[in-house]
Amino acid sequence: MWSEIEAALGERLARGEPMSRHTTFRIGGPADGFIEANSADDLHDIVLAACHHQVRYFILGGGSNILVSDAGMRGLVILNRARDIKFRTLRVKCESGVILPTLARECTERGLAGLEWAMGVPGTVGGAVVGNAGAHGGDIAQSLISANILDVGGNVRDWSAQELQFGYRTSVLKSQLRNPKSEIRNPVVLAAEFELKQSTREACEARATEFIEQRKHTQPPGATLGSMFKNPPGDYAGRLIEAAGLKGTRVGNAEISNVHANFFVNLGGASAAEMDALIRLAREKVKATSGIGLELEIQLVGEW
Numbered sequence: 001m002w003s004e005i006e007a008a009l010g011e012r013l014a015r016g017e018p019m020s021r022h023t024t025f026r027i028g029g030p031a032d033g034f035i036e037a038n039s040a041d042d043l044h045d046i047v048l049a050a051c052h053h054q055v056r057y058f059i060l061g062g063g064s065n066i067l068v069s070d071a072g073m074r075g076l077v078i079l080n081r082a083r084d085i086k087f088r089t090l091r092v093k094c095e096s097g098v099i100l101p102t103l104a105r106e107c108t109e110r111g112l113a114g115l116e117w118a119m120g121v122p123g124t125v126g127g128a129v130v131g132n133a134g135a136h137g138g139d140i141a142q143s144l145i146s147a148n149i150l151d152v153g154g155n156v157r158d159w160s161a162q163e164l165q166f167g168y169r170t171s172v173l174k175s176q177l178r179n180p181k182s183e184i185r186n187p188v189v190l191a192a193e194f195e196l197k198q199s200t201r202e203a204c205e206a207r208a209t210e211f212i213e214q215r216k217h218t219q220p221p222g223a224t225l226g227s228m229f230k231n232p233p234g235d236y237a238g239r240l241i242e243a244a245g246l247k248g249t250r251v252g253n254a255e256i257s258n259v260h261a262n263f264f265v266n267l268g269g270a271s272a273a274e275m276d277a278l279i280r281l282a283r284e285k286v287k288a289t290s291g292i293g294l295e296l297e298i299q300l301v302g303e304w
Helices: 002-012 040-052 100-109 125-131 201-218 237-243 272-290
Strands: 014-018 030-037 057-060 066-068 073-080 085-088 091-095 144-150 156-160 188-195 254-256 264-266 299-301
Touching: 002 030, 002 040, 030 040, 040 057, 040 073, 040 144, 040 188, 066 272, 085 100, 091 100, 100 125, 100 201, 125 188, 237 272, 254 272, 264 272
Parallel strands: 030 073, 057 073, 066 299
Antiparallel strands: 014 030, 085 091, 091 188, 144 156, 144 188, 254 264
16 A cells, blocks of 8 residues: 555655654654645645545644644645635635735735734644634634535535534534545645735734734743633633643643643643643543533544
8 A cells, every 4th residue: 555655656755754843732653654735736636646545644734733642643644835825806815735824914914804813823724724713703714705625535626605614613624524424524625715805004914913912921832732622602711721720730741831721731742642631631620620521622633
């Protein structure tokens, strides 16, 4: 199997690449296979090659919302570096590997409003579409027109925002990602198109600066993933974790942040097992103290 796909992909394919080099948590064991996709067409072709040779694949964006196991990842990890951006009046179409803050900055510089909230949000457009990323009262669903998606059958078509069925930090792509009966099993976002509002560069920059400053004062620096848990209806995961007395709790070199309890930090050399132990502890304590079951916002990937 691997000899065949190595022949198909050539020297670009690396074996045993540590995922700790490609995640914001700086945690993760080796991938069986690793390759970079440099355009939407390249991403499409690599995915089809993996399917043809029956190799499991995983699309890696900014590495900001995943915890990779210490045992690493089986199959082929495709690092998405498809980053073309095209503007047309109030619309912008970009490939899915575009870094979200880069897209927000490009829009801001043109006085196009709607994505200022994303200026400090890590990750790529593709991952943001799948998880309906958001912050400061804004999210992807508010501006997205459509996403160009490759499905498990090798078909490519544009999905409207309505078809994507966006919800709080989710979409039909995320909710059915592992459904073996789904026609969109293991879908790949190739590109996305957004409609923005005309404003001024000054007004957009002012809003973006306000959001960035707010993040600096409320979120910890260093190796984090972003929010660990989804906020339950009518409450905040960080408040619940803090109320359970867990702020600052450590397991090895993994810590629940003293700045914001819904942010977990790799203090240096933390393992996925240590981080997973903290996740389990937070869930158990919050359930015991408040009766609320916390749901992960991040994705656990690899062999656990």
